[in-house]
Amino acid sequence: MLAKKESEEFKDSISKALKRKQTIVLLAHSSISYSGRAEATLDYGDRIIIIKPDKTFLVHQPTGSNAVIYMKPGSQVEISEEDGELILQSSNMTLHELVEVRIKKIISFSSASLSDAERVQLFGTEKDMSDYIYNNPDIISKDFKPVSREEQTKHGYIDVFGHDKNDNLIVIECKRTKAGPGAPQQLRRYIERLSKSKGISPDKIRGIVAAPNITKNAEHMLKELGYKFKKIDPPAYLKRKKESQHRLERFN
């Protein structure tokens, strides 16, 4: 239970930080509830509460990598007091969502104006993988001639699209991790649509799943559908192997 004076001080500090569009981090003994797309409750415990200047509202427990309760950017924050507890409410009118945090004790309070214009650069995505295949078609097959990447059909797109020396169409679906049953189904869907739109028998279109690995089931489905699996490591792995893993040498 927060003393009246302490409570007033925190309320004041948090209000000021909110007004100044600062980032707020609280370590606090609190209970949480969420109501919106679903309903969630979390009984009293020590939590990390983050309020960002874009009004993202996050509640983390002392374990695990995901916020257990959260509100998306653009919500609205209000502070009040009740029964010796400090109450934080984050609400989003348009999404009809509400989070309520009841704070019994504040262990730590920090706030600061943070400035960050950078964006994460990510390498080794599925896109990079399809680029790699497009630029190195022999890893699929000696006679594979790629025509386009990310071919836009009206619904969804094909990762790599091309033909073999006999002008059979080839459709490749890439997965950067082990391919599951979704991959053959995606391939089937694309090929069915392609066959209809081009007036070609589906048998004339070769389907290939390119991934570092595939589950037994997905492999079985592929076989049933008459498609092939091609083992391809994602670019990051290839790159690392070639670069003798200078950054990861500690793991050798």
Place this chain on the structure above:
Amino acid sequence: MLAKKESEEFKDSISKALKRKQTIVLLAHSSISYSGRAEATLDYGDRIIIIKPDKTFLVHQPTGSNAVIYMKPGSQVEISEEDGELILQSSNMTLHELVEVRIKKIISFSSASLSDAERVQLFGTEKDMSDYIYNNPDIISKDFKPVSREEQTKHGYIDVFGHDKNDNLIVIECKRTKAGPGAPQQLRRYIERLSKSKGISPDKIRGIVAAPNITKNAEHMLKELGYKFKKIDPPAYLKRKKESQHRLERFN
């Protein structure tokens, strides 16, 4: 750039907090790199860095609800100094992953021993929805007799399974949000397997997608496959409507 003395003090504080298995929150001007399943870099900016006692390592930017760089629980943290920067490394030997944070300036440092044994209680999941259908079968059809929920087939499971008054099998796939093209495909897959394992013509098995809504494409696919869509609101919404929305009355 951190002054030598300041740097030493922070290094000491962080080391002590780590040793005591405390939760650490840093607001710091820093650059981040990740190497593992992919490669990622993030140039200098103000970030929120969290190290939890289970060695979860999180880097948040001042916007957005997800960590931009992270390490899963169980990694290992080391601190060092180089060129007037404090360097935090989080590594996971088994996953061959490494995060490196180069800190130019520490804006705020907090640490505390947090204690939290609670777990989030979540209501309104897809599971709750299939339970609801199982217990209120007339919302699907007057003659629907449910037999089981979450029927375990060898590969995947069926949300609700039953039959009509003519003993035709009925398979229901629930989605708690708008159903996309995955739903009809899942249904098709289940029904194909079921028809094979039971030796029944697929035409004798009725497929139903139960969801609050469905995309145009998914609806079209459903029709092609001969399945039906049934509009069902997820339980949380139903519940809220009945309870006259006392918690959400502020939205009225």
Place this chain on the structure above:
DNA sequence: GGGGAGAGATGCCGC
């Protein structure tokens, strides 16, 4: 804004 699919997805449960 809706639709579709990737994500370093994560996390859960079942075999």
Place this chain on the structure above:
DNA sequence: GCGGCATTTCTCCCC
């Protein structure tokens, strides 16, 4: 541990 799948998924991209 693998596999299949939900997630208050989130996020991006394209129509």
